Amino acid sequence: MEIEDMTPAEERVWRAFPRGDDVDFRGPADEDPARGADWGPERTVRAAVLRALLLSAPQEDGETAALRLAGARITGALDLKYAEVDHAVRLSGCSFEDVPVLYGARLRQLNLRDSVLPGLDAATLRVDGVLRMSDCLFEGPVRLGGAQISGALFMDRAGIDERPTDQPALQLNHVTIGDGLSAQGLRTRGELRLTGASVAGTIDLNGARLEAGTGEAALDAETLTVEGDVLLRDVDVLGWIGLRGTRIAGRLDLSHARLANPGDTALRASSCTVGELWLRRSPPMTGALNLRRAQLDVLFLEPDVVPEEVLLNSLVYTSLTPHEPAERRLAMLERDREGYVPHAYEQLTAAYRRIGDDDAARVVQLAKQRRRRGTLPWYGRLWGHVQDAAVGYGFRPLRAAGWLVSLLVIGSVVFALHHPQPLKADEAPQFNPVFYTLDLLLPVISFGQEGAFGPTDGYQWLSYTLVLTGWILATTVVTGITRSVSRQ
Incomplete structure (x- = not known):
């Protein structure tokens, strides 16, 4: 594309690129990128110009080229499929007309903060630095399956408001993140998929609002591997959370969480390995709690959080907190959907004995014998x-x-x-x-x-x-x- 074909706005962006200068088209401080369709030609840039800029623009000796654009209306589809871009890219506060296509691309760094997009197609994307999508509004699905991000992924306060009918709202399945995933206050309609993902740091979803619908997956994170913590404090979830086979080295924190999946399982954490599981200071979850075959170092479980149905067969934990009378804990074992589960009573007995509360341990064992009695023939x-x-x-x-x-x-x-x-x-x-x-x-x-x-x-x-x-x-x-x- 020849430079003569560009509009004044595009020429400004082109000339700023070799030196990495900022180009800011934003007006008032409270300007809403969701109204970007109303922005005029003085702040409109074609996606084809940005593509040509990133792939073939000349550079100046002694300068670090970078695309730093804010408050622009970007028309057409930004197609960087399989492209290799050696420059930092920042498109903050922008309004995208079409879904950016970054499938298989390799970028040095990408910042889409505070932008509005109809979606994002970036499966198998590779980012050598940080990927920032905080405060973004996506009107369609975000596809990042199989992406490799050397640094951190930021999606704080991002929203995916238009629920897709045939695919997850946010696909992070099989992603590899070299640092952490920060998504405080994330809002999704549809499934957040993290199956098979690997995160070297912490996943922070504190204050998130995940809305999928009754009987559907709100957060599917089977076989997820996290070297740090998974923080889900103060979340609102409609649908089920799936953590089957997950390995979390640190803490899975569901304090103050509100989980609802009526008539089905709200939290599916079977066969997972977790350092600490915190279920506290929350209303009883609506739906069943499945911890079958899970292995926990610390189970922080307040009796008031336990729902009407649980599945605890083969659950193993080393420490149980806070310390509660045995009668309060026994009510949980009596809600097991499978009926009489001897292993659950033995685990609770062992937890009391580890802290020296032999009286509580005897109460649990007596309750076990009485529960077993109901499974015997009349004699x-x-x-x-x-x-x-x-x-x-x-x-x-x-x-x-x-x-x-x-x-x-x-x-x-x-x-x-x-x-x-x-x-x-x-x-x-x-x-x-x-x-x-x-x-x-x-x-x-x-x-x-x-x-x-x-x-x-x-x-x-x-x-x-x-x-x-x-x-x-x-x-x-x-x-x-x-x-x-x-x-x-």
């Missing part, structure tokens, strides 16, 4: 009720002593008032109601009373009851001791 449930009433499945050993003392008192009083007849009057020892009752209750120890006297009528039935109760108590005590020793 197993009957025996379970006996063990529970007698010694609390071995976790309430003093209860057996109470039963024994009560039965000993009853038997001693009854037999003191109504002595049983001696079987052999000339050989029988002197009758002692206390030791006679002990002989009936204790199945192993003998004081010589039971074999010497024989009660009759209703008192004989009392003796049978004491013998049977003694055997039951002895069996349950032995079972409880065995369970305690095996735990030790």
Whole structure:
């Protein structure tokens, strides 16, 4: 393109490029790039001119060429497909008429801050520095799948307002980011896809608003790898968040988050590996919480955040905070969609034992046995009720002593008032109601009373009851001791 073909605005941009000078067409400070279609020719630049400038414009010795343009209306499609651009590109506060095509391009640095675009086609883009799209408004999908960004990606307060019908609103699948992804206050309608992405720093989505719709993916980040933290504090999410197979070295922070996916799973974090998972100071999520097979170093989970349905089978965590009474934690285990999950009870027991709260650990184990009882056949449930009433499945050993003392008192009083007849009057020892009752209750120890006297009528039935109760108590005590020793 010859320079004579350019408008005064385009010629100004062309002459500023070799020296890297700024060209700013902006007017009032509160000017809105969304109204860029109304801007006149004095601030209109054709995309073809920018393409020619970046690919073939002459340079000046001793100067660093760069495209620094602000407040321009860019007409036509900026097509840099497979192009290699060695200059920094800044197109801030601009209004794009067509979707820029950067597929497979290689850029030194790209800054689109505060611009309005109908979308962005930049899959497999390579940026050797930083990619800035903060405060941008995209009226269509943003495609960055497979992009490689050596520095950071900034999308703070960016918005993707027009939801596509057949593809994600923001495609960051399989991207490689050498630093972090900063997208505080991001607004999307449709899916934010981060599947297979790799981020060397932190992903910051604090204050984001992700709206996909009930039953649809709001944030799909399966097999995502993050060397830092993933911050989702104070987010509003309509749809599900998918983190299956994700590896996060630092903290996954969902404090103050509002997650809603009615009738389905709100947070799918199965088979993920996370340093710390924070679910706190938030309303109960609407939808299920899936943490099956997840491995966490620290689980910061407040009971009030737990939804009505959870999936916790094979969840492993080292530390559970904050410290709460066992009864508050047990309510979560009772909401498991799979019913009775023994592993969940064992994990909770281990967490209490690590901090030395043995009383809470026993409460959890007792609750486990009671929950297991409901899965047994009728005879197993009957025996379970006996063990529970007698010694609390071995976790309430003093209860057996109470039963024994009560039965000993009853038997001693009854037999003191109504002595049983001696079987052999000339050989029988002197009758002692206390030791006679002990002989009936204790199945192993003998004081010589039971074999010497024989009660009759209703008192004989009392003796049978004491013998049977003694055997039951002895069996349950032995079972409880065995369970305690095996735990030790």
